[in-house]
Amino acid sequence: MPPLRALIAPSLLRSSSAAAAPFLRRSGSRRGLIIQAISEPVRIERLPDSDSGIIELRLDRPEAKNAIGKEMLRGLQNAIERIGNDSSANVVVVSSLVPRIFCAGADLKERKLMNTSEVEQFVNSLRSTFSSLEALSVPTVAAIEGAALGGGLEMAISCDLRVCGEESTFSLPETGLAIIPGAGGTQRLPRIVGRSAAKELILTGRRINGKEALSMGLVNYCVPAGEAYNKALHIARDINQKGPLAIRMAKQAINKGMEVVMSSALAVEEECYKQLLDTEDRLEGLAAFAEKRKPRYLGI
Template identity: 70%
Template sequence: GIVELRLERPEARNAIGKEMLKGLRSAMDKVGADPTANVVLVASSVPKVFCAGADLKERRLMGPSEVREFVNTLRATFSSFEALPIPTIAVVEGAAFGGGLELALSCDLRICGESATFSLPETGLAIIPGAGGTQRLPRIVGRARAKELIFTGRRFDATEAVNMG
């Protein structure tokens, strides 16, 4: 009953591109249709990284309508994690930045190793976290702290994450 979903794109530090997003979507559809699934673990096969976020190199090659479609699909996919009727657990070792943090936030629980680091660096790139992080983070850490983390894009470690809740 334990479904292990592994992020495995080492050449891009597990950055989420179109193909990886398609794979995540497909995995969620399979889990949703599997009556034997009791829990989903989301982890990385890549050492020292959970997920570097959206693949910005790929995103630069997209037109505005493609970007909008990608972000909408990313948000819907993460919402499907949140809506699963079974527990979802993000197992975070290493970096969880941008969409990687948003993926972890969409899970019911987050377990992180001592090397875990987190941030929403999008504002430093003149974009807004688009996959639900601006809604999920305040529910978990409170509105004021979420604003500070979103506005500054500052990195925080596993100890601080635990202290924030």
């Protein structure tokens, strides 16, 4: 069998060197949870045992309602880079450790102290960071409770899937500040909810609740308040049980295929499928089906 490097697209190959850095154990509500503080407001948690492969990216800046300032931006950049370099990652859950808030958007108190050049640089960096989140080869699931405003909503729509509590609120209020959503909001939102609905939300800055977000397709699920994390974890567990190489290829095929015409998109699908044909995981899937047992995928 050819080596894995010959089978997987270069964009999906990840060095495990960053993942080898030590993780710190934390006693808490989940037994055996392994946590790495990337920076004070951003944490990575790797779940253990049967949940191995699920990585949590958690926001923790309660004094500012998880508003994104320079320190949090650096934390997000480092966390996304670390996840991208972790070959053991299969799926990421993005959530908040702050009750009743996902992310309030940009830190406007900090923004007020920036000059024009600094603002431009910060927004460009934030746009690039959310693009890196979107470009992760593994699926990402946002678990949203409370407010996801401005840059917070732009972060959420950079994820592949979104789950919210029914008391959550969503808004892109930037036009009320005489600016526009500048971290990808004007481009990603229309691709998710459609052009007309996106224009209405952006031009008016109107807030919507979880049920309305579900009705327009902004979120995949709206669950009772306080249950968004559990639902997101349930989805992550479903994904985590599937062939990890197939999950990466499926995401790549969808994302790249959506950018081109159908004939070219089918060629993208063909290439992604081809890269899975000689993998041990594919043979394991067939064997497990024939033997009526749960497959044991190794990502090779």
